[in-house]
Amino acid sequence: IENLVHEISETCHAHDLPLFLEPVSYSLDTSVSKSSAEFAAGRPEVVCETARRLSALGPDVLKLEFPIDAAFDEDDSHWQAACQAISQVCQVPWALLSAGVDFPVFERQVRIACQGGASGFLGGRAIWKECIAMAPADRQQFLQTTGLERLKTLSNLAQQHGRPWTDFYQPIEAKEDWYISYA
Template sequence: MTQTLTPGRWRGLATTSSDDNIFTILAFDQRGSYEKMLPKGTDYDTAVGIKVETVNALAPAASAFLLDPQYGLLPMLATPRNAGILLALEESGYSGDSTYRKVAFYDGWSVAKIKAAGASAVKLLVYYHPESGALAEEIEGVVRDTIEQCHQYDIPLFLEPVSYSLDAAVSKSSAEFAAARPAVVRETARRLGALKPDVLKLEFPTDADFDSDMASGQAACETISAICDVPWVLLSAGVDFDVFAWQVEAACKAGASGFLAGRAIWKEGVVLPAEERSRFLQGTALSRLRRLSEIAGEHARPWTDFYQPILASGTWFKEYSS
């Protein structure tokens, strides 16, 4: 059953997706991880410049760009007029310890400012584990509050829940966590999808280091689509491009509405000298993004399968409130 979207949220999804209503979004909202990738001694202007260069090079193949408030103003202003913009609401990282992760926010940054700055959508990343008890409920409360704010300003929310281990002795990269991961991602999608963010940005449910079988990955993605009443897109989580390409195909064949990916596309370019970086971005990175867009265009489910706009009438504006 389709849900009705208000005009701002409908337009926000339309401007961040392709002509076929598929999300082919380039993410470059990394901050902490980006700083670790940069050569030692890189100054702020250079860090911003690399993001601007990446946006300019990949604009021909992206339906939208996900950027951050810290480094993202100039890249946002550099985007072409036909590309949507998502801005991250959360601060990079988290508060609390590694097994008890809370959302951190910037002082002076808000949904209202994201809307006022001209963005098409808000992105919120939360670290979430469905078995974390009271903390999971607290995170769900943060999500509800953010959804309410997005509805107030009539701007769509892309919600990105990222899993983590609740046991300090069990790494997320371990075989033990990999075995639990499909159930964790599926239950996360069920619980947070029920809160009705406009789009879920999800991890691939299987860990390619332990299960590289596309068929099993697609089956795991199908269980997500079966319980999810909102469109979802796949995040890259820093995996190598060849891995992400088959994950995108599996996810989209299983009902995902596209991808929202960053490091799998551009990560090698960050450390390259300027001329080499330019060639990499305009060659390898652009080819990667185009390939992913082709895969999504062929297999993904349009977000319009989930939503319809409000009915038009001569008096719609009287009832409309944002």
């Protein structure tokens, strides 16, 4: 898989496309469920090692799951240490994915991940999952109110605590009409 990631990364770079890589952990043992305490115990190491190995292969950003399963460990200090461990080995910015957890959990995860070195979040279901079964008008209302407030809350956390991408990449100087000569 690492050769494939490297090849895709090289192809993206050759075409000036950013690669946001989203590796998701899974159990190598079919008798051990990903939602089990046994899997949760090893998850911090799995996510950290994945970040170490894959960030070296050239993606621009890693989109990572939270390294601690909140169902088995609610200790902020454990969460913080696991996020800091990722940041110590990750060679590119990393952003937190939501994995469909409930919004209050994701909000806490984003805060702690950003305090621990994440650059932000790329969340979906945690922000809007309640509206799936709603009638269209209710769904639109939910997204325009609750969904928007959730995005603002998470964006503020990332702005306040997230590690800037400029720690990894230098901003480029671009002329106002850069697109005319871009090839």
